[in-house]
Amino acid sequence: MLPMTASAVQPDEVLDNPVLEQRARSISGNLRCLVCQNQSIDDSDAELARDLRLLVRERLVAGDTDTEVYDFVVARYGEFVLLNPVFGGHTVFLWVATPILLGSGLIVLAIWAVRRRKTVTGKPGLSSEEEKALERLRKS
Incomplete structure (x- = not known):
């Protein structure tokens, strides 16, 4: 039916x-x-x-x-x-902006996620003195 x-x-x-x-x-x-x-x-x-x-x-x-x-x-x-806008010079922004904005947003999100993961899992910027101090703190 x-x-x-x-x-x-x-x-x-x-x-x-x-x-x-x-x-x-x-x-x-x-x-x-x-x-x-x-x-x-x-x-x-x-x-x-x-x-x-x-x-x-x-x-x-x-x-x-x-x-x-x-x-x-x-x-x-x-x-x-018109429910479906006409594709023309004056409406090209309507048709093109959405995929561009979505793609840009996904790229920014991916870059942010990669940087965040490196900061959480890595030891960024610790000097050798800081490493030694960290090891002493872990042992005590």
Whole structure:
């Protein structure tokens, strides 16, 4: 038995044409609810999400392609409405910064761990007099 996915789409929003409805669901699943911000408009119960779902369906019924629907919504609300940001010159930092920061953090952590291990296990910087004094203290 397949798990049911959560959906806020109301029965009065569903299109009669199953092909168009599937396209509408696909597009709605990739658009961010501007009220909730963590959900797609397909999953959100917000009034604005409902308006966007209806807008997507209106555009599809009018004959727009999926790309034209995305372009229309982005032109109206900005790229923030896309759940997956577009890879471009202005968003390259979003895509590149995370792996670079993670890698840098791991390198710093590894260097710190190696230095810490050397300090704990080794005898850094003890002179011969200090070594002799340490041996005397251990014997007594």
